Every structure is written in structure tokens, then in C-alpha cells.
Amino acid sequence: MAGKAVLVTGAGRGVGRGIALEMAAAGAAVVVNDLGTSLKGDGGEDVSPAEQVVAEIRAAGGKAVANHGSVASSADAKEMIKAAIDSFGRIDAVVNNAGNLRDTLFHKMEEADFDAVIAVHLKGSFNTSSAAAPYFKEQASGALVHMTSTSGLIGNMGQANYMAAKLGIVGLSKAIAIDMARFNVRSNAVAPFAWTRMVDSIPANTPEQARRVEGLKKLVPEKIAPFVVALTSDAGAKVTGQVFGVRNNEIYLFSQSRPIRTAHTAEGWTPDSVAERVFPQFANDFYPLHRSGDVFTWDPV
Template sequence: MLEGKAVVVTGAGRGIGRDIALMMASKGAKVVVNDLGGAADGAGADASPAEEVVNEIKAAGGEAVANFGNVAKIEDANAMYEQSMDEFGTIDVIVNNAGILRDVIFHKMTEAEWDSVIDVHLKGSFNMAQAVAKQFKMQASGCFINFTSTSGLIGNFGQANYSAAKMGIVGLSKSLALDMARFNVRSNCIAPFAWSRLIGTIPAKTEAEKARVERIKEMTPAKIAPLCVALADPTCDTTGQIFCVRNNEIFLMSQPRPIRSVHRSEGWTPETVRDHALPAMKASFFDLERSGDVFTWDPI
């Protein structure tokens, strides 16, 4: 499916990114395996995770190179583009998977905790897209696969930084799809359910919470990779969509559209909005739900 194509997978040393890199390579892609090698909160650096994935790809007969750049730095993103061109002579797919978590209830969240998560997820996705956009335009082909989260699409406690970043990525992905469609460039989002060291930070104190975590552990990172490879296939024309993968289920997620309207011929005052408009629409209001409140059934 991907013979002769070059793919950059960020955060590919572990978890979801690792399995994406391995499956991309198994389908013929040449892979830049990027991973800073930091902890779940982004601290530190370790070259071994990326190198191990590269060695695994090569042992299976594939082609891959390691990259240890930080997606939050535009110069590192540019270096990944240059490395792919130098090593493989092409760049065709960007998988924006790299991420960190710094979960904290909002009133205790610091500016540093906000900035660090936004920088890796949202700015990192922008940096990678910006690094290759002109090349994709010139060659009239390319594919972005961006990772969002149901924490942003639906909501979760203690993740204002992460949720905001992940919803921002939805907007970025749609803008990429719109702005670059004329150049045959596609962009889609995936919200994954998969057990990883990041998900391992979920607090589990009650029996119900512990049971939920055990169910999540059944959803391995390898379940995410097939959709990524399918979207990267140059024969695929899908763009501008948001998908969710939960074990053996693939969901197409909704996008914001008007669901209810109210009209007043003489216009609205604050009082009539309060007394008429809001009560009229209340039946269609959304509850304060978390991801787990929406995805309530056991994974298939």
C-alpha cells in the first residue's frame, strides 16, 4: 500500500506511535521514527526507544531512520523534513502522534503546565505541518494524520490543557484539509482509545474506575495502526474527517453543526434571551459529560 512512500511518525518510540511506525513499514513505507524519549510529562530525553523501533523495522526487512527531535521546536520539525528528503528522497505522510500529559484540576493549573502541553500537541502539529507544506504543494500530494482525543471532543476532568490542545488540532486538521485540497493534500484526525503510559496516569480509586482502567488495558495500541495506514494509502481520497478507534470499532465522529434555532422578528434583548431563547433551546443542551459517560459499553 505504501511502497516507495516516506512517512514521519512523531512520538514513535513507544505505544501508539511505535505500532503505527511498524505497520507503515510492513506495508512498504520508509519511516522516520521520531521520539525525544521523554517521560510522560515530557521531561528528560532518551534515544533508545526510537533506535529500538528502527532496529525492529530493519530486522523485518524495512527501511527506517531514528530522529530525536522535539516537535515543539520548529527547527527540529524542519530537520525531520530534511532528514526524510536526505535519507529517502521524498516525504509523503506526517503522523502527528507525539504528546505529553500534565493533568491537574484547572484552578491549580500553572501557566507552565498549560504551555508545555499546548506546545507539544498543538504547536508540535503545526510545526510538522508547516515544515512540509511547501513540499506537499510542490509535489501535489501528501497526507496529514493528526491525533485528537475524546478528552477534547467530549471532555474529561483535570485536562484543560490537553483538551484544549486536542480540540485545537481538530481545527488545524480541518484547515489543512481545506487550504491544501487544491494540491491533492489530505488531512484527517483520529481519537484513539488505547492503553499507554499516558493513559496509565488515569486515577483509579473506586471499583468502577479500576474496572474501567482494566477494560482500557484490553485496547492495545496496535488497534490504531490499520486506520492510519489506510488513510496514508495514496489511493485514499478521505479528507477533513474525525475518526475514533476503540478496540475493534471505528467511529466517524460528528462535527459541530446547528441543531436548534430560535428567532424573534423584533430582535432580542437580554431579558427575552434569558426568558425565551435559552428555555426554548434547553431540551437540546448537552450535559457535562466525560468521555467515559458517552462510551459506556464494553469495547468490542
């Protein structure tokens, strides 16, 4: 990453902090973005996390500047990219890590809670990517990494807003990969498994929940960073349009939606024939209502 400039959003804590520090260690100049908000995305007065990460990078001999804008604002996103251009003369990669949570059961979810999470995760990823796109196009290179989640890829209770945003990010990443391929710009999604303040909000009211939380505490946020750095480096130049996961020392490549069964009739379908033939034919291949914890049942390694 020597000579490259990178924007990492939500980089004041947790996964984002680890990525910013690893980017700098690999030689990149880093725009450390963090709004300094609460987990719900409220506030914004606490700007110290970004400044602290910048101080760490500079103390180690690296280059970094802090930015306190909101990814939910298109104008702020453009300022983040401008900060890279003004400070380092270029922008080579964007890591869309900023996030918030407003968990509640779907039938109890308020519109404001849905909109707030979509605005940060999904719209925020669009805003920063869109702001970087003209520079990437002009220099015929660039890398985008968007944080998805197994909550979106698989499922979780009480996260309709978060699940919609995180699965939407997969579609956004693939769209960017397709549309920007001719400009040598690549885009990938990564589902990070890490114990952060977002995960710390998971309730532990039952013995089962408590056991799950204890397992999640083993997930070190800094473990995500090496993969993200490699993905944005020249070594990842041919990797685009993919969905990955990183869980401590494990790295996953996730499948993408493809047909698994078909049903055909020469006469055309009626509601009755669908009910009589298609549903029974497909039943063995229907996906159960798994949650993320039902799929990732083994301890982190």
C-alpha cells in the same frame, strides 16, 4: 505505501510505535521520531525507544531512520522532514502522534503545565505539518494524520490543557484540509483508544475508576495502526477533513459542529427576551457535562 516516506512522531512507544511498524510492513520508509522523554515531557536523554523501533523495522527488511527532535521546536520539526528527504528522497505523509500529559484540575493548573501540553500537541502538530507543506505543495500530494482525543471531543476531568490542545487539533486539521485541498493534500484527525503510558496515568483510587482502568487495559495500541496506514495510502486519497476514532476493532466517524436549534425574532433580542425565550427553548438540547467514559460505556471488542 510502497515507495512512500512517512514521518511518525512519538513513535518509540505505544500507538506511534505500532503505526511506524505497520507503515514499514506496508512498504513505507519511516522516520521514527521520539524525544525519549518522561510522560510530562521532561528529560530527553533516553533515545533508545526510537532506535529500538528502527532496529525492528530494519530487521524485518524495512527502511527506517531515527530522529530525536522535539515537535515543540519549529527548527527540530524541519529537521524531521529533512531527515526523510535526505534519507529517502521524499516525504509523503506525516502522522502527528507525539504527546505529553500534565493533568490537574483547572483551578490548580499552572501556566507552565498549560503551555507545555499546548506546545507539544497543538503547536507540535502545526510545526511538523508546516515543515512538510512546501514538499507536499510541490509534488501535489501528501497526507497528514493528527491525533485528537475524546477528551477534547467529549470531555474529561483535570485535563483543561489536554482538552484544549486536542480540540484545537481538530480545527487545525480542518484548516489544513481546506487550505491545502487545491494541492491534493489531505488532512484528517483520529482519536485513538489505546492502553499506553499516557492512559496508565489515570488514577484508580475508587472502585469505579478501577473498573474503568481494567476496561482500558483491553485497548491494544497496535489496533490503531491499520486504519492510519489505510488513511495515508492512495486508497484514502478522497478522505479529508474528517474526524475518526479507532477503538480495538471498532472504527468511528465523529460528527462535526452544526446548528441543531435556532431562535429568531423580528424585533431583535434584548437580554430579557433571550432569558425568557431562548434559554427555555434550547434547554432540552443542551449537552450535559459528559466525560468520555460516560459516552463510551461498552467494553472494547
